[in-house]
Amino acid sequence: MRDCHQEIARWMEPLRAQVRVDAAGNFRGFYPAARPNAPRLLIGSHLDTVPNAGAYDGILGVVLAVSLLEELHGRRLPFGIEVVGFSEEEGVRFGTPFIGSCALVGRLDRELLDVQDAQGISVRKAIEEFGLNPEEIPQTELENDTLGYLEFHIEQGPVLEKLNLPLAAVEAIAGQSRLEFTFLGRGNHAGTTPMHLRRDAMAGAAQWIGTAERVAQGVPGLIATVGKIEAKPGAANVIAAEARLTLDVRHSSDEIRTRAVTDLIRQAQEIAIRRGLSVRESTLLSQRAVAMDPFLTGEIEQAILKTGYKPHRMVSGAGHDAMILVEKVPTAMIFLRTPGGISHDPAESVAGEDIEKAIQCGLYLLDQLASSPEFQERIRRA
Numbered sequence: 001m002r003d004c005h006q007e008i009a010r011w012m013e014p015l016r017a018q019v020r021v022d023a024a025g026n027f028r029g030f031y032p033a034a035r036p037n038a039p040r041l042l043i044g045s046h047l048d049t050v051p052n053a054g055a056y057d058g059i060l061g062v063v064l065a066v067s068l069l070e071e072l073h074g075r076r077l078p079f080g081i082e083v084v085g086f087s088e089e090e091g092v093r094f095g096t097p098f099i100g101s102c103a104l105v106g107r108l109d110r111e112l113l114d115v116q117d118a119q120g121i122s123v124r125k126a127i128e129e130f131g132l133n134p135e136e137i138p139q140t141e142l143e144n145d146t147l148g149y150l151e152f153h154i155e156q157g158p159v160l161e162k163l164n165l166p167l168a169a170v171e172a173i174a175g176q177s178r179l180e181f182t183f184l185g186r187g188n189h190a191g192t193t194p195m196h197l198r199r200d201a202m203a204g205a206a207q208w209i210g211t212a213e214r215v216a217q218g219v220p221g222l223i224a225t226v227g228k229i230e231a232k233p234g235a236a237n238v239i240a241a242e243a244r245l246t247l248d249v250r251h252s253s254d255e256i257r258t259r260a261v262t263d264l265i266r267q268a269q270e271i272a273i274r275r276g277l278s279v280r281e282s283t284l285l286s287q288r289a290v291a292m293d294p295f296l297t298g299e300i301e302q303a304i305l306k307t308g309y310k311p312h313r314m315v316s317g318a319g320h321d322a323m324i325l326v327e328k329v330p331t332a333m334i335f336l337r338t339p340g341g342i343s344h345d346p347a348e349s350v351a352g353e354d355i356e357k358a359i360q361c362g363l364y365l366l367d368q369l370a371s372s373p374e375f376q377e378r379i380r381r382a
């Protein structure tokens with residue numbers, strides 16, 4: 001990560017930007033405005049990644065931010081631009097995502113600093129070992145002079161490729177529910193127990209998985225996934241006494257999401273009753289959907305239109321740093337087409353022409369903001 005920071009700092013040298021690494025390990029590179037003390041717009045994404053990753057998730061958003069500044073060719077805007085490369089977005093090391101962006105909204109608190117990795121090293125200790133001072137984390141918090149946050153990110157899904165479009169404006173990040181269901185039946189001999197006398201936990205779970213798929217297929221934008229199942233005792237010749245499975249439900253409307261979850265809990269109970277089973281469920285996560293800033297999203301649509309494409313709006317099914325920044329500042333996201341929808345894998349890629357379109361779109365956006373009465377009002381108020 002240190003090498004990565006140094007490399008980006010080297011790119012930003014000719015821009016005469018002020019670079020530093022903040023106390024939460026985020027890279028920050030500030031490109032000043034035409035006038036001193038003008039407010040700033042943050043542009044960035046995350047620098048960390050997952051094991052066996054691709055080359056674009058996160059980092060592309062930081063590279064694009066630097067490219068945009070290069071394309072200004074020294075031109076100064078009515079607002080400063082701060083390039084941000086977030087630390088620990090994926091949550092690989094500590095099992096907790098968004099650590100770097102949490103610092104900017106004042107949520108990297110004592111509890112989060114005490115979270116430990118597999119070796120028992122806390123976030124606090126890791127920050128110290130990197131040569132930073134956790135006591136300075138409150139100073140990483142965004143000041144009132146922040147106009148907003150803009151993030152370019154690969155879509156990590158197949159939608160834009162299917163639509164044959166290079167870019168999209170993200171209007172919301174989906175809310176997410178994660179639950180665990182356990183169907184309980186009676187274990188018994190697979191050879192001697194007739195079909196009509198079974199209380200097969202696995203068969204009940206399987207029926208319910210089909211139901212979950214059908215429910216999601218019937219509601220536009222609803223996503224439901226059973227990604228994990230575990231049967232006990234787990235032998236080929238034993239009827240399963242217990243089947244434990246996960247459910248992940250996402251939608252941009254919290255109401256639709258929670259209604260779907262309630263419906264699936266009810267259907268699990270009905271299936272269990274019909275089959276002489278019992279079922280219990282527990283909620284592991286219920287995260288609200290977040291809307292992106294309507295003004296910035298509208299401006300992104302205009303900018304996409306100017307690059308020559310239909311401005312498609314979409315909901316992000318994956319979480320991003322933008323989801324955290326939105327708590328404090330107006331936030332917007334631009335998605336880039338992801339060939340094959342493949343991400344978190346070495347095969348992850350982005351077309352060079354799409355990156356060119358993204359830079360073009362970003363430049364249109366910066367110019368639009370610089371001349372927009374609404375944004376000038378925001379600059380005045382900041």
Ligand SMILES: [Zn+2]
Nearest residue numbers: 046057058153
């Ligand atoms: Zn990412």
